[in-house]
Amino acid sequence: MIKKTKNYFVISLAICVTLYLALKPQESLNIEDYSTAGLELNYDMSHDLASLDENNQMQLSNPLQSTHLSFPHIGKSYVGFKEALAFKESRGNYFTVNTLGYLGKYQFGAETLKLIGIYNPNQFLYNPKLQEKAFLANAERNKWILRKDIKRFEGKKIKGVVITESGILAAAHLAGPGSVKKFLRSYGKTNVSDAYGSSVRYYMKKFSGYDTSFIEADKKAKAVM
Known part of the structure; x- marks a missing residue:
């Protein structure tokens, strides 16, 4: 009998506690404590599987096979620059080789790779980390070669294109720094x-206005693991 009484007491106590918690007035929330003011919340771009058009705008590659993806807004940063260029070169595919033998995400030729210290194209193709280092090293080398031209021509308009550092570096990636010098100085x-028909002028325009200050001019830049 005592055991049953104890059980009834425990059950009654549990019911009372539950009712108290359920009926207890809720404390008002201060919405200001959860404000997002001042935070850089740029992860709000939602697109279907897409490609970039001439103006670097997203276009549906196949509306009938759309897959909803969320893309971080990387804008005109260095990351935005290299990823936009990679998309144009290879759609961002590290492991592709084009019909002319250019390799990887940024479509490097074997001779350019040698200039930045890479002598094994096959190893390069299957090493994404090395490809990223190669892109930066090549951009640093080109920036050093073109440093005087960047200073001289940046902000000017040539053939309807406003010349920017990022446009110059993108064009150098396409055709080499020598071709860029010829374009600017002529x-x-x-x-x-x-x-494939992509010109220095086209790359100057397509990739203009990115912040490439992260890239340091370096005559002896190498892709070192």
């Missing part, structure tokens, strides 16, 4: 194109 009269 005020657009010499406009080299690659085998």
